[in-house]
Amino acid sequence: xxxxxxxxxxxxxxxxxxxxxxxxxxxxxxxxxxxxxxxxxxxxxxxxxxxxxxxxxxxxxxxxxxxxxxxxxxxxxxxxxxxxxxxxxxxxxxxxxxxxxxxxxxxxxxxxxxxxxxxxxxxxxxxxxxxxxxxxxxxxxxxxxxxxxxxxxxxxxxxxxxxxxxxxxxxxxxxxxxxxxxxxxxxxxxxxxxxxxxxxxxxxxxxxxxxxxxxxxxxxxxxxxxxxxxxxxxxxxxxxxxxxxxxxxxxxxxxxxxxxxxxxxxxxxxxxx
Amino acid sequence: xxxxxxxxxxxxxxxxxxxxxxxxxxxxxxxxxxxxxxxxxxxxxxxxxxxxxxxx
Numbered sequence: 001x002x003x004x005x006x007x008x009x010x011x012x013x014x015x016x017x018x019x020x021x022x023x024x025x026x027x028x029x030x031x032x033x034x035x036x037x038x039x040x041x042x043x044x045x046x047x048x049x050x051x052x053x054x055x056x057x058x059x060x061x062x063x064x065x066x067x068x069x070x071x072x073x074x075x076x077x078x079x080x081x082x083x084x085x086x087x088x089x090x091x092x093x094x095x096x097x098x099x100x101x102x103x104x105x106x107x108x109x110x111x112x113x114x115x116x117x118x119x120x121x122x123x124x125x126x127x128x129x130x131x132x133x134x135x136x137x138x139x140x141x142x143x144x145x146x147x148x149x150x151x152x153x154x155x156x157x158x159x160x161x162x163x164x165x166x167x168x169x170x171x172x173x174x175x176x177x178x179x180x181x182x183x184x185x186x187x188x189x190x191x192x193x194x195x196x197x198x199x200x201x202x203x204x205x206x207x208x209x210x211x212x213x214x215x216x217x218x219x220x221x222x223x224x225x226x227x228x229x230x231x232x233x234x235x236x237x238x239x240x241x242x243x244x245x246x247x248x249x250x251x252x253x254x255x256x257x258x259x260x261x262x263x264x265x266x267x268x269x270x271x272x273x
Numbered sequence: 274x275x276x277x278x279x280x281x282x283x284x285x286x287x288x289x290x291x292x293x294x295x296x297x298x299x300x301x302x303x304x305x306x307x308x309x310x311x312x313x314x315x316x317x318x319x320x321x322x323x324x325x326x327x328x329x
Contacts, residue, residue, distance in 0.1 A: 018274060024274075033305065036302060036305055040305070040306050041310070041319075044306055125311075128322065134323075151322045151323040151324075194323075197324050200324055223323060231321040
């Protein structure tokens with residue numbers, strides 16, 4: 001009896017109740033899709049980008065810094081040699097092609113296993129979302145007079161600049177090209193609007209159109225989004241070159257003292273006693 | 274409604290249909306992760322990190 005009347009009621013509802021039913025199912029589907037989008041953005045982009053970053057770093061196949069001389073008779077573990085600090089004119093890095101990975105970035109403050117590739121260009125889809133840190137193409141090359149400026153994600157897509165706000169004055173920011181270490185020291189941070197391009201100018205703070213003073217300093221600039229999970233503003237960190245060192249001399253003391261794993265050496269550790 | 278129709282349209286016993294639905298769901302998620310979400314994220318700039326003269 002009840003069953004029969006239910007069927008009747010369904011028939012009476014007719015097209016209208018079907019419409020409501022379909023609409024409800026569409027809403028449920030939309031909810032699931034939005035949930036999946038959040039999962040994709042907050043988790044999957046990290047998984048994908050981190051895989052690409054480690055592949056890209058492994059492909060570089062750069063020469064290893066030499067091991068330290070171990071005095072005979074000692075059983076001390078063999079580590080890389082300490083590179084001496086060069087203060088003269090640093091060797092100029094070659095001009096990189098768009099989306100070419102031309103450098104590695106080491107920051108002891110970000111952890112001993114922190115090493116990220118730096119690629120040419122700041123295009124979102126090809127560089128920042130895939131390869132990690134992007135180099136502002138019009139800014140200076142590593143070690144060059146002017147401002148070596150980089151952009152990186154603070155959240156999602158492998159988040160190379162996730163801990164940018166933890167940096168303190170004097171922290172080492174180390175850029176390695178194939179043959180040279182460039183050791184910068186953090187000098188200041190600031191929060192700016194997205195259109196304040198003066199932060200990446202050859203002398204940070206000089207607005208476009210204003211006369212540039214003669215370049216005498218070698219700056220480094222990092223830009224990331226601020227606040228986290230927002231594009232409202234930019235978190236900016238400035239640094240200045242402290243010294244440079246050739247890779248065939250060893251590894252900068254800043255990295256060795258902090259126990260940072262040097263990429264390429266890390267893979268071979270198992271084979272070396 | 275829609276999903277009811279889909280359930281009835283699928284062949285085979287209930288366990289087989291459930292398996293098919295699961296496969297369809299996984300395929301839909303994959304399509305979203307590979308193509309739909311990367312395209313959509315261009316229009317949801319929640320994590321831009323560059324400074325540009327014409328930034329919004």
